[in-house]
Amino acid sequence: MVMSIQAKKLNYTYQIGTPLEHVALKDVSINIKDGSYTAIVGHTGSGKSTLLQHLNGLLKPTSGEISINGYTIDNTTKNKELGKLRKEVGFVFQFPEAQLFEETVLKDIAFAPKNFGKSEDEAEKIAREKAKLVALPEEVLEKSPFELSGGQMRRVAIAGILAMEPKVLVLDEPTAGLDPEGRHQMMEMFNRLHKDENLTIILVTHQMNDVAEYADHVIVLESGKVIADSTPKELFSDPEWLKNHHLNLPQTTDFAYKLFDKLALSKHSIPLQSEELTDEILKILGGNLNE
Amino acid sequence: MSLTDGNIIEIDNLSFKYARQNKYILKNLTLNIKDGQWIALIGHNGSGKSTLARLIDGLLKAESGSIKVDGYEMNEKNIWDIRKKIGMVFQNPDNQFVGADVESDIAFGLENQGVPREEMVSRVADALKVVGMEKFATHEPARLSGGQKQRVAIAGVLALRPKIIILDEATSMLDPEGRKGLITLIKDLKDEYKFTVISITHDIDEATLADRVIVLDDGKIIDDGKPESIFIKNDELLNIGLDIPFAEKIRRELTKKGVDIPNKYFTEEEMVDWLCQFKQKN
Numbered sequence: 001m002v003m004s005i006q007a008k009k010l011n012y013t014y015q016i017g018t019p020l021e022h023v024a025l026k027d028v029s030i031n032i033k034d035g036s037y038t039a040i041v042g043h044t045g046s047g048k049s050t051l052l053q054h055l056n057g058l059l060k061p062t063s064g065e066i067s068i069n070g071y072t073i074d075n076t077t078k079n080k081e082l083g084k085l086r087k088e089v090g091f092v093f094q095f096p097e098a099q100l101f102e103e104t105v106l107k108d109i110a111f112a113p114k115n116f117g118k119s120e121d122e123a124e125k126i127a128r129e130k131a132k133l134v135a136l137p138e139e140v141l142e143k144s145p146f147e148l149s150g151g152q153m154r155r156v157a158i159a160g161i162l163a164m165e166p167k168v169l170v171l172d173e174p175t176a177g178l179d180p181e182g183r184h185q186m187m188e189m190f191n192r193l194h195k196d197e198n199l200t201i202i203l204v205t206h207q208m209n210d211v212a213e214y215a216d217h218v219i220v221l222e223s224g225k226v227i228a229d230s231t232p233k234e235l236f237s238d239p240e241w242l243k244n245h246h247l248n249l250p251q252t253t254d255f256a257y258k259l260f261d262k263l264a265l266s267k268h269s270i271p272l273q274s275e276e277l278t279d280e281i282l283k284i285l286g287g288n289l290n291e
Numbered sequence: 292m293s294l295t296d297g298n299i300i301e302i303d304n305l306s307f308k309y310a311r312q313n314k315y316i317l318k319n320l321t322l323n324i325k326d327g328q329w330i331a332l333i334g335h336n337g338s339g340k341s342t343l344a345r346l347i348d349g350l351l352k353a354e355s356g357s358i359k360v361d362g363y364e365m366n367e368k369n370i371w372d373i374r375k376k377i378g379m380v381f382q383n384p385d386n387q388f389v390g391a392d393v394e395s396d397i398a399f400g401l402e403n404q405g406v407p408r409e410e411m412v413s414r415v416a417d418a419l420k421v422v423g424m425e426k427f428a429t430h431e432p433a434r435l436s437g438g439q440k441q442r443v444a445i446a447g448v449l450a451l452r453p454k455i456i457i458l459d460e461a462t463s464m465l466d467p468e469g470r471k472g473l474i475t476l477i478k479d480l481k482d483e484y485k486f487t488v489i490s491i492t493h494d495i496d497e498a499t500l501a502d503r504v505i506v507l508d509d510g511k512i513i514d515d516g517k518p519e520s521i522f523i524k525n526d527e528l529l530n531i532g533l534d535i536p537f538a539e540k541i542r543r544e545l546t547k548k549g550v551d552i553p554n555k556y557f558t559e560e561e562m563v564d565w566l567c568q569f570k571q572k573n
Contacts, residue, residue, distance in 0.1 A: 181532035206466035
């Protein structure tokens with residue numbers, strides 16, 4: 001079985017047949033490969049959230065279909081058939097810590113596996129593993145989740161999602177509200193889960209810096225349509241196009257282009273990570289450094 | 292009322308901790324804020340920024356010390372007058388809607404202050420226009436996107452014409468364009484209406500636009516000054532979990548790689564210029 005997410009001519013219209021009818025997705029065809037790190041970007045109202053809600057059957061296509069790791073959903077799919085799919089795809093919405101409720105961190109993380117039929121002991125074992133994966137220190141496991149800092153609460157919520165052992169992790173602006181340090185640690189943690197646990201990551205973000213730093217695939221939505229589907233390098237190689245669509249460059253690429261322009265150099269390289277940028281600057285400054 | 296030394300806010304020796312907790316969130320904090328300035332208040336989560344904002348608005352009560360806003364001492368008698376002077380915008384706008392549609396949500400605060408209907412109608416329309424939400428006047432707030440909600444929340448505050456606007460990470464849920472738009476908008480409005488802005492933010496690039504940056508760590512002010520003097524001390528900022536402006540990061544990395552860049556604060560444009568001159572000289 002091919003593990004991937006494929007949408008074919010997916011259309012979704014809200015409130016069909018009413019005066020408020022609104023087409024949110026138009027002929028969306030995408031392919032997200034197993035093990036990829038895909039960023040979905042687009043402005044408010046571009047259809048990102050609607051698309052996300054198709055990934056675990058919260059919404060069903062008005063027409064067309066979407067298949068997720070072999071489960072195909074179209075407008076005839078019954079809700080009963082969605083149970084298994086919902087274990088495949090873990091969702092981290094904005095402010096996931098709002099969903100914490102148990103007395104202790106450990107119980108909160110163990111809730112989902114218990115709910116899916118694991119014994120108390122098994123569920124606890126899974127919970128301990130997942131707590132470790134998200135770098136929660138041992139000493140917080142018996143504490144109430146509500147005594148923790150915002151960043152730690154979010155880790156608990158994420159561990160709870162990982163405890164369902166999903167193959168795909170969907171992240172909807174997962175670092176909103178964290179401070180820079182917390183944001184950096186959280187993004188590094190997702191990257192580690194992607195690499196070490198081979199999780200497919202789908203990241204919805206406005207942060208082009210994160211797209212440049214982490215993603216290997218990027219999809220741009222505008223007014224419910226896919227207007228770009230490529231690699232970050234390709235996407236950021238056309239600043240003119242980005243500007244026309246009111247999208248930003250990552251700071252690294254933006255800085256490089258400013259420097260190229262000022263020195264009348266062609267846009268011959270597209271640095272994404274800051275290491276790449278400083279290497280490029282050194283190359284431009286040439287062998288003059290040691291004089 | 293004339294202000295002492297032009298200070299719209301005077302905070303003297305302020306301490307605060309939550310009941311049943313030993314740790315002070317703010318400890319002996321003294322701070323004056325000049326009327327009409329744009330203040331960026333930065334610090335990691337838990338450093339006391341939001342607590343300070345809530346104390347200034349009287350949402351929390353200090354354990355000791357005093358707060359004066361626009362010449363009024365914060366106490367039970369003055370608290371309502373003080374609140375009229377302050378507009379707060381929080382990070383998550385879902386927590387601040389009351390109206391059934393966007394218009395009536397904005398009108399709510401004005402009704403409370405007894406603004407005559409005619410003026411209310413025009414203030415609501417104006418506020419919606421400046422935040423670019425006039426087309427959504429009759430929409431239900433719950434059905435708006437995050438960014439749109441935040442614009443409405445800001446319109447609600449603007450309509451009240453406060454003397455001080457406190458933005459508590461108000462732009463953190465907006466996309467970069469929305470964020471830039473909003474900051475530009477508030478800057479323009481500030482120039483027109485001469486209010487004071489206290490922006491609690493993690494967006495270091497936004498903080499570089501402020502007149503004055505105040506750095507809080509563990510309930511204490513550890514740095515206070517113009518952006519260019521704050522952001523050159525990059526190690527200190529990184530040590531307390533904050534970010535440094537992008538050009539500073541690049542300057543640092545290039546220094547590490549052996550490029551002889553002066554140890555001063557550069558904006559991105561200045562950095563590009565410096566690199567070009569360096570290349571041409573050598």
